[in-house]
Amino acid sequence: MSSLDNIKIKLTNFSISEKYIIINCAVFAIIAIVNALYFLFADNHLRFFQDFFALPADIGVLITRPWTLFTYFFTHFSFRHLFSNIIALFFFGRIFLIFYNSKQFLKHYIFGGLFAGLIFIISYNLFPALIEKKAILVGASASIFSVLFGATATSPYYNFNLLGIFKIPLWVISSLYTLLFISSLPYANSGGELAHLGGAFFGYFYALELKKGKDIGSGFERMMDTIASWFKPKSNLKTVHRRQGRSKTKMAGKTKQEFDTYNKQKKIDLILDKISKSGYESLTAEEKEFLFRAGK
Template sequence: MSGIFDDFRREFDKSENALVKIILINTVIFLALLLAKVVLTLGESGNAYVWLVDLFRLPASPNEFIYKPWTIITYFFTHEEIFHILFNMLFLYWFGRLVDEYLGAKRMVALYILGGIAGGLIYMGIYNLLPHFQAEVGASRMLGASAAAFSVAVGASTLLPNYTFNLIFLGPIRIKYIAFFYIILSLAQSIGPNAGGNLAHLGGALLGYVFIKLLQSGTDLGRPVYAIMGGWSNLFRRRPTMRVTYREKQVHRSATLYSSAAPSASVEIPDQDEIDAILDKISKSGYESLTKEEKQKLFRASQQK
């Protein structure tokens, strides 16, 4: 058991695996709730389990949300059913790795978080504004990372619409068609028993599309998320040991104590020769042959046009 915890700790100590961290957080919460369900059910305390899960669920009722504002975040890290989390995490991994490779880890995280928030706001909005759903407001609550995963998927599809996935029995399919299929599927299911959840998917999808389009025009919607991530990282960064110099009779701290967190490695805008070399490599070997740095250089160059 200690080996499992050591593996988890090592993954969280790494700086460039944000996608894995998101998947691990979802998995840990799922397993913790599963264990709690077994223990509380055997102890004939089923009501306690419902109360526990409700701490994570996003309520449709504004009156309940006022007392649980954190649920606008926690709901898209929480699952109860094995196939729900399995599908969402696979969907997130397939598309999230593309965003990570081309735009970097912090933008992938921003897409996930902002998509989840957008999906939650859409969910609350439709249940309180559309007459068809208003009768169910008090009893409706949502959990699951579907809206956040849809945001990442549509973001990747907007960024790289002609990138292909090799699907079993279907062969190579462009990801824009995969994303479009799931958007239509969610829209078709918006009048079923999980109508609110499926419409929340569309809120996440819209956020992913807008995020990439604005980024390509020079506006980054993720800046508030980056600022919060930077502050959170600084809060838990190990501080350097104080050094005392008796000769000068004063205490010196390492200069890095007061410096801001080092920004992530940036990719300079390449010159035309570099662009031509990258394009030649794509024509010969395809997008998959590019390194992460080459992909980011190509994206930076496209923003300047």
């Protein structure tokens, strides 16, 4: 087996949050290398990535660069900024995937970032303290807070183990972050804090809607599934359909697959209720294993 094959296998086994960590690191590495080379040869600082990857607060500029609503939350210019975000994404992503699958992570991350970007733009064109200021937005933190607050809305009493010593419920972590965002608004990073609040609000709201059985991102999921199907190799094998008796294909008016899916979701809901009431540590080893496999 070649080294490339080994890399592909390892990437396949990574969780969706770990893959997004790799994407953010790869984008940062490309930007850093290009910027360093440009500086060495031109004795100047390259503004290309700042101009075409960062989200501008100016609506007139945004109209000419609409893609920045998406690219900004994969873009970092500071290693410290990148490092703090990938650490948060690693831990909060793992917690989120206990309760949800990869597609839900993707939707929280993408839509949380988009919503936060809109809040950033609206704020700089609405609030008197910000209207006259020029600003850009970069970084994955708003998307990450969408993931964290989504997990919090789902199971507020789930305990986050800090260094294996302190057990902090998610609602406490989210509350402290909210206070941090609000208290920091009058200072240097007002736009960033507003974006954080936007991402956090969206993640919390989305998860509450999911608990009601409403998936506001289902249309996006269908679109992504359709696009992915274009790149899947078509099989030459023919499918043979056999008619089976009604008693074999239906159980309580449902197909076996529908029945199994219903039972699985019911078991997940019961486990999540148990976490909400008694905390994650109250689960049995079997329940923890089931929840982990269900989140894959």
